[in-house]
Amino acid sequence: MNSPDPELHHSLLGTYQARKKVHPQRIDGFYRRFKWLIMIVTLAIYYGTPWIRWDRGPYAPDQAVLIDLANRRFYMFNIEIWPHEFYFVAGLLIMAGIGLFLVTSMVGRAWCGYACPQTVWTDLFQHVDRFVDGDRNKRMRLDAAPWTAGKIARRLFKWAIYLVIAFWTGGAWIMYFADAPTLVREFWSLQAPFVAYATVGILTATTFIFGGFMREQVCIYMCPWPRIQTAMMDEKSLTVTYKDWRGEPRGSVKKAEKNPGEYGDCIDCNQCVAVCPTGWDIRKGPDISCITCALCIDACDRVMDEVGRPRGLIDYLTLEDSEGEKRGQDHRPTWKKILRPRSVLYFFVWAGIGLGLLFALGARSHTEINAAPDRNPPYMLMSDGSVRNNYTVKLRNMEARPREMRVGIEGLEGATMWSDTMANEDAARTIDVDVPADATQTVRIYVQAPKGTAAQDFSLSVVSLDEQAETDAVETRFVTPGEE
Amino acid sequence: MGNKRVDEPTGTEFVGHEWDGIEELNTPLPRWWLWTFYATVIWALGYVILFPAWPLIEKGTEGVLGWTSRGQLAEEMRLADESRAAVREEIAATPLNQLVDNPGLMQQAVAGGRAAFQVNCIQCHGSGAAGSQELGYPNLNDDDWLWGGDIDAIQYTLVHGIRQQGDPETRTSAMPSFDGILDAGQVEATIDHVLSLSGQAQPNAQGAELFAQNCAICHGTDGTGLREFGAPNLSDAIWLRGSSREAIASQILNPRMGMMPKWEDRLDPVTIKMLAAYVHSLGGGEDLAEVAVEPEVQVDEQS
Numbered sequence A: 001m002n003s004p005d006p007e008l009h010h011s012l013l014g015t016y017q018a019r020k021k022v023h024p025q026r027i028d029g030f031y032r033r034f035k036w037l038i039m040i041v042t043l044a045i046y047y048g049t050p051w052i053r054w055d056r057g058p059y060a061p062d063q064a065v066l067i068d069l070a071n072r073r074f075y076m077f078n079i080e081i082w083p084h085e086f087y088f089v090a091g092l093l094i095m096a097g098i099g100l101f102l103v104t105s106m107v108g109r110a111w112c113g114y115a116c117p118q119t120v121w122t123d124l125f126q127h128v129d130r131f132v133d134g135d136r137n138k139r140m141r142l143d144a145a146p147w148t149a150g151k152i153a154r155r156l157f158k159w160a161i162y163l164v165i166a167f168w169t170g171g172a173w174i175m176y177f178a179d180a181p182t183l184v185r186e187f188w189s190l191q192a193p194f195v196a197y198a199t200v201g202i203l204t205a206t207t208f209i210f211g212g213f214m215r216e217q218v219c220i221y222m223c224p225w226p227r228i229q230t231a232m233m234d235e236k237s238l239t240v241t242y243k244d245w246r247g248e249p250r251g252s253v254k255k256a257e258k259n260p261g262e263y264g265d266c267i268d269c270n271q272c273v274a275v276c277p278t279g280w281d282i283r284k285g286p287d288i289s290c291i292t293c294a295l296c297i298d299a300c301d302r303v304m305d306e307v308g309r310p311r312g313l314i315d316y317l318t319l320e321d322s323e324g325e326k327r328g329q330d331h332r333p334t335w336k337k338i339l340r341p342r343s344v345l346y347f348f349v350w351a352g353i354g355l356g357l358l359f360a361l362g363a364r365s366h367t368e369i370n371a372a373p374d375r376n377p378p379y380m381l382m383s384d385g386s387v388r389n390n391y392t393v394k395l396r397n398m399e400a401r402p403r404e405m406r407v408g409i410e411g412l413e414g415a416t417m418w419s420d421t422m423a424n425e426d427a428a429r430t431i432d433v434d435v436p437a438d439a440t441q442t443v444r445i446y447v448q449a450p451k452g453t454a455a456q457d458f459s460l461s462v463v464s465l466d467e468q469a470e471t472d473a474v475e476t477r478f479v480t481p482g483e484e
Numbered sequence B: 001m002g003n004k005r006v007d008e009p010t011g012t013e014f015v016g017h018e019w020d021g022i023e024e025l026n027t028p029l030p031r032w033w034l035w036t037f038y039a040t041v042i043w044a045l046g047y048v049i050l051f052p053a054w055p056l057i058e059k060g061t062e063g064v065l066g067w068t069s070r071g072q073l074a075e076e077m078r079l080a081d082e083s084r085a086a087v088r089e090e091i092a093a094t095p096l097n098q099l100v101d102n103p104g105l106m107q108q109a110v111a112g113g114r115a116a117f118q119v120n121c122i123q124c125h126g127s128g129a130a131g132s133q134e135l136g137y138p139n140l141n142d143d144d145w146l147w148g149g150d151i152d153a154i155q156y157t158l159v160h161g162i163r164q165q166g167d168p169e170t171r172t173s174a175m176p177s178f179d180g181i182l183d184a185g186q187v188e189a190t191i192d193h194v195l196s197l198s199g200q201a202q203p204n205a206q207g208a209e210l211f212a213q214n215c216a217i218c219h220g221t222d223g224t225g226l227r228e229f230g231a232p233n234l235s236d237a238i239w240l241r242g243s244s245r246e247a248i249a250s251q252i253l254n255p256r257m258g259m260m261p262k263w264e265d266r267l268d269p270v271t272i273k274m275l276a277a278y279v280h281s282l283g284g285g286e287d288l289a290e291v292a293v294e295p296e297v298q299v300d301e302q303s
Helices: A030-051 A083-107 A110-115 A117-133 A136-144 A149-177 A180-188 A194-214 A216-222 A225-232 A253-258 A271-275 A295-307 A319-326 A334-338 A341-363 B031-050 B069-093 B096-101 B103-120 B151-160 B184-197 B205-214 B245-253 B269-280
Strands: A008-010 A015-017 A065-068 A073-076 A079-081 A238-242 A314-318 A367-373 A387-397 A403-410 A416-419 A430-435 A439-449 A456-464 A471-478 B012-019 B022-025
Touching (some): A030 A065, A030 A110, A030 A117, A030 A180, A030 A295, A079 A083, A083 A225, A083 A341, A110 A117, A180 A194, A238 A319, A295 A314, A367 A471, A387 A403, A403 A439, A430 A439, B096 B269, B103 B269, B151 B269, B184 B205
Antiparallel strands (some): A416 A439
């Protein structure tokens, strides 16, 4: 029979699990340094990217990475994506998804442990805690202490730092959506668009709350990824493992000295729990709470060194290997665990999509024509018996310079056309249109065919009048009286 | 309330309700849910005070803010008018025949004209401005104009109408009825001649003579019409009321003449200007001076 969970707190208002605040202890070690490195790199990418300049000539922005929502363009170094090419973004998202599968199949929840923004910012805020309030024990004491003036001052100071970090986080985000130097100037002179302030406000609030207060609860309760990950992991995925066959039964060094041979390697010092940023006890086994940041490995290795026992009581292991090692197998090298059919397959799918996208990017045309025939009225009879059809033609110039384009009628014997900006006496088989740089030019085109022309399909073609001479054509229909 | 009973498997208290042996456990709402609920209650109280809420017999409660949906509409309409004011002023200040020199403004005028057309003109001319042959409403897309197709002529028609009673400047003329003047044979001969002008019948001497005597004064000796009288061109492919023999006979014996109301009393001058620009832009407008264009760039949303 199940007994009621003692951790469940019963209150008047409801049943909920009270959060036990986590106060991770400072630790140094291989994985901690690796985490520092990733933190620096990811934060540098996040804060620095919008400030990289990239010369695209006079007609396009010179920001290397820019999501220009107002003009509906996405710039990334020498790539420019238009809204109709959103499949590139979809492809990148698919790659990101498969990339996560790839990483998960090789090294488990490495994303959660090192690179996820929630992890990186939580880590950052926990360093702030340490900086302001001291290490674990001091913080726990302070937490339990009454609200004296000193504590209030400390808390306000800490929250102020939180707020500054949160504000910079939100502030950096909007730089991706507009020219960064201009936006900074506008932002501080209160001339930026309202949406900029709103975005900064929202992201400041979420960063402040998620990084400063909710922390591991986001991973455990809010984020869907750990739940997906439990389905993604298999017995061959690397994960942080406590070697219970080596560690149990636990006993202090003193006890072990008194009763040699009776205790395992774990001295029950609780360091692995103390350093855990989510407060999990890895000795209970893998759990959704374990983001596999491996700080417990650092902590345990240090303790093992101190007591003179071999390192690796807590280690990156696959479930399969831990079963094997339990039976006495040797430790397999990590690359053998990583290179396996599943991860190789993921890699090829991932790389294949990437190469496909690159190929599509290289092969795409920068000139395009589209035509929409008028439906109301579908045709117009002219006084000389000829018939006119109107088309709304869109000419797309994806080069960052103005170009002249020649639109021509393919087929439709005897027909001529003119546009809304020219006199119909100048009607001809081809007309030249100036298309501004990096823009779509809409032209109303009137196509007139002589008396007796039958309804038929024909094409409107376009050729760019430059050395590229890019071409495109669109098929459309010419309708005549009684032959719609 | 003295004896609290606890459901052993879950450790949860019973509420005390029981139906056929099935009992309800006391699983209270989450705290956040309850708080959200209280927040909605407070929100509702504020709403009732600030906004119209309670229906009474005559009217409802009005709310402290005095908000009404009609008031909001009026305010939005006022803002919309305000946002258009600058463009309207610019259009008002630009002579119509110079509008084409300013493509940006022309585009605004055409867009405004399209909107006004959809409200005021489609009842007769149709939403695509294609008119109606059965009812004799002219097609405004083609190059055949009864009273002139340059932008100023179009504006004049809009201002003063056609055969508008009470407007001395209205465009007016009358096709006389030849009922009793021409006999049936003469009518047939005239019809033959009229159709022969556009190659639809054989020419005949009697018809040609009758045409010269009775029709040429308005429609011209070659039947190409005369815009001063709004006399249609009879030699082209466009027939306001159809090119069947019955239709032509009907026009000779019992002519129907179109009437267009004048709009100067109903629409403001800027709207009329915009309408003229729109009608002129449909593709049949005459005398469009070619302009050096820097056309408006349109951002591609979908193609």
